[in-house]
Amino acid sequence: MDVDVIEVRNVSKSIGRRAIIEDISFEVKEGEVFGFLGKNGAGKSTTIRMMTGLIAADKGNIKIMGHDVRTALTKALQQVGVIVENPEFYLSLTGRENLMCVAQMYGNIPERRIENVIEMIGLQDRIDDKVRKYSLGMKQRLGLGQALLCDPKVLILDEPTNGLDPLGIVVCREIIRKMSKKNGTAVFISSHLLSEIQQVCDRVAIIDNGRILAVENLDGVNGNGVQVRQSLENRFIELVGGTERCGA
Amino acid sequence: MWGLIKNELLKLSRKSKLYIVIGFLTVFTAIQCYAQYVDITAKAPEKVIEECERLIENLKNATVVQTVIQTDENGETKTTNIELQVTDTIEDAKREMERARRKLERMQGDWRENLKDEIKSLETLKEEAIAEGNVTRQESIITRINMLNYHLERDIEPDEEYIMKNTVIMDIITGLGAIFLAIVVMMLTVETIAGENSSGTIKLLLTKPVSRSRIYLSKFLASLIASLGVVIAVEAAAYLIIGIIFGFGNMQAPAAIGTKYVPDQIRIARYGMGVMPVLGSTTLVPLWQKLIIVLALQSLFVVTIVSLGMFISALVKNGISAIIFGLLITAVLTIITTQVEGFGTIKAFAVTMPFLFSTYSAGSLILTGYMSEALSSTSIGVPLAIAVMTGWTSLFFAAGYRIFTKKDVLA
Numbered sequence: 001m002d003v004d005v006i007e008v009r010n011v012s013k014s015i016g017r018r019a020i021i022e023d024i025s026f027e028v029k030e031g032e033v034f035g036f037l038g039k040n041g042a043g044k045s046t047t048i049r050m051m052t053g054l055i056a057a058d059k060g061n062i063k064i065m066g067h068d069v070r071t072a073l074t075k076a077l078q079q080v081g082v083i084v085e086n087p088e089f090y091l092s093l094t095g096r097e098n099l100m101c102v103a104q105m106y107g108n109i110p111e112r113r114i115e116n117v118i119e120m121i122g123l124q125d126r127i128d129d130k131v132r133k134y135s136l137g138m139k140q141r142l143g144l145g146q147a148l149l150c151d152p153k154v155l156i157l158d159e160p161t162n163g164l165d166p167l168g169i170v171v172c173r174e175i176i177r178k179m180s181k182k183n184g185t186a187v188f189i190s191s192h193l194l195s196e197i198q199q200v201c202d203r204v205a206i207i208d209n210g211r212i213l214a215v216e217n218l219d220g221v222n223g224n225g226v227q228v229r230q231s232l233e234n235r236f237i238e239l240v241g242g243t244e245r246c247g248a
Numbered sequence: 249m250w251g252l253i254k255n256e257l258l259k260l261s262r263k264s265k266l267y268i269v270i271g272f273l274t275v276f277t278a279i280q281c282y283a284q285y286v287d288i289t290a291k292a293p294e295k296v297i298e299e300c301e302r303l304i305e306n307l308k309n310a311t312v313v314q315t316v317i318q319t320d321e322n323g324e325t326k327t328t329n330i331e332l333q334v335t336d337t338i339e340d341a342k343r344e345m346e347r348a349r350r351k352l353e354r355m356q357g358d359w360r361e362n363l364k365d366e367i368k369s370l371e372t373l374k375e376e377a378i379a380e381g382n383v384t385r386q387e388s389i390i391t392r393i394n395m396l397n398y399h400l401e402r403d404i405e406p407d408e409e410y411i412m413k414n415t416v417i418m419d420i421i422t423g424l425g426a427i428f429l430a431i432v433v434m435m436l437t438v439e440t441i442a443g444e445n446s447s448g449t450i451k452l453l454l455t456k457p458v459s460r461s462r463i464y465l466s467k468f469l470a471s472l473i474a475s476l477g478v479v480i481a482v483e484a485a486a487y488l489i490i491g492i493i494f495g496f497g498n499m500q501a502p503a504a505i506g507t508k509y510v511p512d513q514i515r516i517a518r519y520g521m522g523v524m525p526v527l528g529s530t531t532l533v534p535l536w537q538k539l540i541i542v543l544a545l546q547s548l549f550v551v552t553i554v555s556l557g558m559f560i561s562a563l564v565k566n567g568i569s570a571i572i573f574g575l576l577i578t579a580v581l582t583i584i585t586t587q588v589e590g591f592g593t594i595k596a597f598a599v600t601m602p603f604l605f606s607t608y609s610a611g612s613l614i615l616t617g618y619m620s621e622a623l624s625s626t627s628i629g630v631p632l633a634i635a636v637m638t639g640w641t642s643l644f645f646a647a648g649y650r651i652f653t654k655k656d657v658l659a
Contacts, residue, residue, distance in 0.1 A: 015656070015658070049656075049657070049658075052454075052455040053454065053455065054451060054454055054455065054656070054657040055656035055657060055658065056656060073457075073459065074457040074458060074459050075457070076457075077455065077456060077457040078457045080455075080457075082455040084451045084455060085448075085451070086448065087452075088447060088448035088449045088451060089449065089452070090259055090262070090447075090449060091447070092259075092262035092263070093258065093259070093262060097258065101255045101258065101259075102452070102456065104251040104252065104254070104255050105251075105252070105255070105453075105456035105457070105458050106456065106457060107251070107457075146452070
């Protein structure tokens with residue numbers, strides 16, 4: 001359980017002259033659900049984009065499954081499921097065709113796996129409709145399906161419950177728990193919602209202005225939800241929002 | 249790789265623009281066929297006789313009156329009506345009718361004898377051209393004589409000139425290349441990356457275990473397959489449909505290609521530039537062979553436009569600007585190419601256009617020497633066409649590839 005499947009070491013990124021990410025480091029272990037908590041614009045998406053090879057880090061290393069994303073991106077992403085910001089689809093294709101396009105890119109995903117995933121996300125009835133006709137919640141579930149196709153060892157989710165209805169949120173949470181506990185999948189979840197992070201995560205990194213302010217362990221105190229929630233909220237405000245809250 | 253290409257083709261197959269392009273090409277080709285039909289049949293002897301008869305009938309009882317206003321020395325204006333003689337026009341029409349009748353009679357006779365007669369009269373015309381010192385005319389007469397001899401030597405009966413046959417496909421391909429080919433291929437290509445930027449699906453594509461070079465290559469190949477597929481399919485359909493309706497022409501018939509040009513000192517002295525053909529440099533090949541060369545050049549041109557489209561697609565941020573930018577560039581290039589006779593008289597264009605890929609959009613304009621004459625160029629030909637198009641393709645491909653594989657995706 002303590003193999004590092006994601007390793008981020010001293011990573012920095014500037015876009016133009018603005019430093020977006022400054023010297024962040026963390027690691028995620030096998031089977032761990034890791035929260036990435038921060039305000040909008042704190043640098044969460046930029047970090048995920050660097051982890052998945054969409055943008056290149058200026059400094060530092062990122063390794064996934066032991067492969068450096070700069071030099072061996074395709075190996076690093078072989079068993080990674082990702083949703084960056086909103087899940088995106090080819091709207092004029094059906095749900096199934098969208099999944100098949102993704103499966104094609106992983107190369108070795110059997111037909112049966114696609115059926116399993118469709119069942120897992122509960123879209124059996126609408127899977128052959130064009131995605132254009134899907135509701136936001138259905139799109140969110142299909143996005144999760146795309147991320148689950150490769151039976152991931154690493155799941156990287158950017159605001160996964162955004163737009164989901166209460167039932168969808170529960171399903172999503174169940175899938176995340178199941179993946180981490182039964183399959184040993186490491187799950188990296190970015191969010192600006194305290195409750196979301198607090199309910200599923202084992203550990204949480206708090207990011208603000210491109211710096212990681214703290215990495216908190218939520219293990220062990222999970223028995224008392226209210227207490228954890230209270231403590232995480234206080235900690236977050238103490239680290240990030242304190243000045244704004246009092247300064248007004 | 250084939251899997252990735254299939255993905256791209258699936259996405260393209262659901263875009264309405266594909267069907268707009270196919271419809272557009274079909275309509276354009278049909279219009280071209282009709283124009284060819286009108287053009288070809290209008291010169292048929294029967295038609296000429298009919299026209300002349302009608303003209304004579306109309307003029308027989310007509311008087312054409314011209315009104316002339318004159319001012320005399322006293323400053324008074326005087327209006328007079330003059331009745332014009334129409335007998336000259338009638339005589340002309342009668343002569344033309346007679347020529348058409350003779351032609352019609354000849355059509356009944358042995359084609360070999362007819363060709364021999366025609367060669368004889370061409371020889372006379374050649375003497376005249378030599379006396380005039382008109383090299384361009386000489387070369388075209390020599391080529392015509394060689395063509396007729398080709399028919400005689402190989403015992404290939406020529407297709408009747410005034411009857412539509414599917415060999416007009418050559419002219420249809422030329423028209424397509426000169427006017428719409430670049431725009432059509434650009435439409436099918438230019439959104440492939442930029443469009444995924446707009447929709448955000450680029451993130452879906454690039455966070456999978458496939459390298460960006462393979463994605464670029466698969467998009468390139470898919471656009472190429474789609475473009476060539478659509479264009480060749482429409483051309484093949486035109487070939488077959490015209491063949492079925494009007495008859496299949498003889499593809500063994502000779503076609504003139506490869507005329508070489510040298511600087512024409514007289515024209516250079518007069519206009520600053522000019523070329524004339526090298527006497528006897530035109531060679532004859534069977535029509536099917538010319539068609540293959542034309543199709544090969546057309547394919548290479550499609551490759552060039554696809555690589556340009558990919559470059560634009562990698563460069564700009566969203567689908568709409570890609571379309572606007574791509575269509576603007578191709579429209580400008582197409583206008584310059586179709587107006588080559590005008591632009592060719594401007595030194596700056598005449599010098600640069602042989603190095604522009606758009607000059608080679610229609611292969612048969614290169615093979616027949618049309619472009620060489622229009623641009624006063626001695627170097628235009630198949631080798632330069634291949635070199636220029638390959639050069640631009642490499643440049644666009646390398647630039648687009650570099651941008652795509654290096655850029656940060658912030659969309």
